[in-house]
Structure formats: structure tokens, C-alpha cells
Amino acid sequence: MVVAVMPVQAFAVDAIDLTRTVSLSVEYDWDGAQFDMYRVADVDKSAQLTVCKPFSAYGKSINWNTSKHWAELAVTLAEFAGDMEPLQSGTVTHQSCTFSHLQPGLYLVVGHELTVDGITYTSKPFLICLPEYTDEGTWNYHAMAYPKSGAEQPPNVPPFTPPPEPPPDIVPQTGQLWWPVPVLMVGGLAFVLVGVLRRKGGKHE
Secondary structure (H helix, E strand, O other): OHHHHOOOOOOOOOOOOOOOOEEEEEEOOOOOOEEEEEEEEEEOOOOOEEEOOOHHHHOOOOOHHHHHHHHHHHHHHHHHHOOOOOOEEEEOEOOEEEEEEEOOEEEEEEEOOEEEOOEEEEEOOEEEEEOEEOOOOOEEOEEEEOOOEEEEOOOOOOOOOOOOOOOOOEOOOOOOEOOHHHHHHHHHHHHHHHHHHHHHHHHHO
16 A cells, blocks of 8 residues: 555656667677668657668568577578668778667667687677667767677688608618628628638648
8 A cells, every 4th residue: 555655656658759860889899890771660759660762672560679689690591681782881990880860760780790810800790770779768869889790710720741851761670871881791702702612622632
């Protein structure tokens, strides 16, 4: 009963000023990355969405009830966009890329792959309504987004190691060099010859 009689203050959300232009700054880690922006839906002063062409051909409802799944929806719409001409394109300079002079609405932002030092960085597409509704219950007409970049590492190829130089020729399992072999052979033949001569001499006696 005490709660029932307490005054309750209702807070109404301010209407969107459709006469104002909106902008979006994309803050990204890598300069040179390119982002494309597509207009998905119009928004009225009460923040109701109306899908506009060519995304009206998508055939599924896009409204605030689907906002829980906007991350998945953004990926699907990016594939659906395919070869569509983006509304605006921008390149990250000094870790920032700005889309300006936009009308209030729901926008899809798609990042291109960027390769730096052999590593490819990608950013997932995302949806954002401009102006952006803040935690303070106001509309931010100059929003900022911070897409995360995922890195795809190149294949781990081990460095080339040249084979060791071959050892000098040696006599198998003796550890001796080859140059004494002919000397020993000549010496052996000399001893054999001396033995033969002495044996012949002994027979003549």
C-alpha cells in the first residue's frame, strides 16, 4: 500500500530532431583500413524504423525487437548488400574515419580486410542507429564506434636451415686419412718383392 501511494515520475524520451544532420566517427587501430556505410532504414521522431530500398527486398522485419540479434543481422545484411553501391566510403587516417552530413536513420557499416606486415586484419560489420540513444536518455547526433579487429596469422613456416658441410673423406671406421693408404700399399709390395727374391736366392744355394 505504501508503494502504491508513492508518486511515480515518468520520463519521456525526447523526440528525434529530424532537421539535424548526424555523423559517425569510426575509431580503428590500423590506418589505411576502409569502411563502407549503407543506409538500411529511415527513422521518425519516435525512433520507429522503416526499411528503405534496396534493403526492403531483404524480406524480413528490421525493428527494435530484433536489436538483440543485430550483430548476426549485420553479418547477414553485409552479405545481402553484395555489390550494392555504398552511401559513403572512408579510409582510416590517424586511427579515425568519419561519415558526416547524414540524415537520421539506421546504418550498416562494413569494413574491408587490411593486410599489414603479412597479417590480415578484419572488422565485423555492425548496425547503428543515428542519432544514437545514450544511457543518459538523450540522443547523440555525433556518435562514435569502436569496431574490434581480428587478426589472421600467416602460416607458420619454419625458416630454411642449410645442411651442414660434409666432413673430409676418411677411411671407414678407422679414423685415418686416405693419404697413408698408397704409402702402405707401396711398402707392402716392397716387402713382398724382397721376400720373393730371398726365397729364390735360397734355392740356388
